[in-house]
Amino acid sequence: MPIAIDIIADDHNLCGEAPTWDYRTGRILWTDIPNRNVYTYEPETGHRALLCNRCSVAGIALHADGGWVVAGSEGVHILAADGSTRTVLTQLEGQPLNFNDILADPVGRVYAGTYYWQDGKMARQGRLYLIDVDGSVRVATEGVHLSNGLALSLDHRTLYYADSAIRTIYAFDVDPATGALSNQRVFVRLPDDGGVPDGLTVDAEGSIWCAQWFDGQVVRYDPNGTVRQRIELPVKQVSSVAFGQADLKALFVTSAAGYVPTTLDPAGFDQNSPMGGPLYRIGLDVAGRREHLARIAPPAH
Numbered sequence: 001m002p003i004a005i006d007i008i009a010d011d012h013n014l015c016g017e018a019p020t021w022d023y024r025t026g027r028i029l030w031t032d033i034p035n036r037n038v039y040t041y042e043p044e045t046g047h048r049a050l051l052c053n054r055c056s057v058a059g060i061a062l063h064a065d066g067g068w069v070v071a072g073s074e075g076v077h078i079l080a081a082d083g084s085t086r087t088v089l090t091q092l093e094g095q096p097l098n099f100n101d102i103l104a105d106p107v108g109r110v111y112a113g114t115y116y117w118q119d120g121k122m123a124r125q126g127r128l129y130l131i132d133v134d135g136s137v138r139v140a141t142e143g144v145h146l147s148n149g150l151a152l153s154l155d156h157r158t159l160y161y162a163d164s165a166i167r168t169i170y171a172f173d174v175d176p177a178t179g180a181l182s183n184q185r186v187f188v189r190l191p192d193d194g195g196v197p198d199g200l201t202v203d204a205e206g207s208i209w210c211a212q213w214f215d216g217q218v219v220r221y222d223p224n225g226t227v228r229q230r231i232e233l234p235v236k237q238v239s240s241v242a243f244g245q246a247d248l249k250a251l252f253v254t255s256a257a258g259y260v261p262t263t264l265d266p267a268g269f270d271q272n273s274p275m276g277g278p279l280y281r282i283g284l285d286v287a288g289r290r291e292h293l294a295r296i297a298p299p300a301h
Contacts (some may be wrong), residue, residue: 003231003282008279009048010254016103016254017199019279020060021244028244028252030279031057033072043245048076052079059102061110063291067098071099071112075130078298087238087299088135096125101199101240103150108133110293111140111159111200113147113163120262121236122146122165130179135299140181141172145185146264149200149240151208153223160208162197165264169210188225193266195227199240199254204287211238211253214266216273217251217281235276243288251288253280 003281006296013032020029027040038052038060050281056072063069067080075090075097093212102112114126126144131137152174153158159172159181167190172181188210190197195215202208207228208221216236220229237256255276 001206003284005108005233006233006281008043008281009039012256012257012277013154013254013279014277015239015256016277016279017058017239017256018060018245019254019289020062020254021238021240021242021248021276022062022068022286023244024042024062024066026246028279029060029068030046030229030240030254031060032081033058034258038070039279043250043281044087052083055079059112061104062291063101064108067163069102069296071102072097075099076102076110076112078296079196088131088296088298089137089263092129092137093205097129100147101150101162103152103180104294105152105174105290106156106176106292107179108293110294110296111150111179113144113150113161115144115147115261117146120260122263124286128161128181131296133295133297135297139266140179144198147199149210151202152292153202154204154206156224160200160202160209162200164196164198164213167192167194167196167264169208177252188211190258194267198238200241201241201243201288203243204248204289206220207286209241209251211241213237213239213256214264214269218251231282233280234274235278236270237276238274239276248287248289250282253282257278276301 012032042074056074061069066149127142148162169188173183195212198211207300257277
């Protein structure tokens with residue numbers, strides 16, 4: 001039976017990203033980074049709304065206080081349900097921080113990666129930070145070219161982390177007590193003439209799902225890095241993935257309409273291809289799992 005791929009929202013997102021299922025309210029959240037909007041959609045009712053506009057958001061995590069942790073070019077903040085914000089982190093070592101994807105762990109800490117690209121190429125390397133529940137920050141790993149998707153294994157002892165610019169998904173061992181990372185290794189490396197790994201998630205069977213930009217597909221890998229499934233989408237710039245709905249068997253997929261030539265473009269990439277813009281929903285037989293709640297607090301001043 002063919003897989004059903006539905007468009008559930010088409011706001012012509014220039015760079016749709018960070019789909020996040022909020023099981024507390026039954027809504028999928030996602031952002032359009034250049035347009036600085038965060039959208040919500042309720043599958044049960046079909047209701048769509050803006051959660052936040054004119055806000056810099058590239059990564060979203062659920063927060064235990066009922067709101068959300070949001071990260072982007074203006075740092076990391078806690079966005080409350082009433083629209084108020086509390087600042088967690090905007091700079092470190094005197095340098096402003098430009099964040100992309102983030103991920104909460106079972107303790108409530110948050111992994112948050114930075115990237116610095118300008119005019120389609122890397123200006124300087126980024127880092128993956130770990131923000132503890134007290135708001136303190138430490139470097140989890142560095143030497144990152146283009147920080148992207150983050151996901152934890154079912155036992156929370158492996159972190160998967162996409163560095164898009166080198167077409168690589170890494171795996172790290174995780175110390176559950178501290179969140180420290182070790183034993184960095186290549187989980188999957190994509191060929192230079194193909195797409196780049198973007199957003200990640202893990203399903204209830206332990207497989208890793210990856211949105212692959214330029215390739216126009218979502219790929220499911222088993223924990224050994226072997227491809228188990230490929231799902232083709234009608235657009236090339238597929239950006240991120242998240243499981244959602246009551247049974248967690250819907251895969252929400254963001255995409256991007258805005259094309260900017262970069263040093264990562266595959267040779268012969270057709271710039272006239274349909275790039276993207278909609279939010280898609282794919283019905284699957286496998287379920288995802290709930291995201292962890294962040295419990296970080298802004299540091300005391």
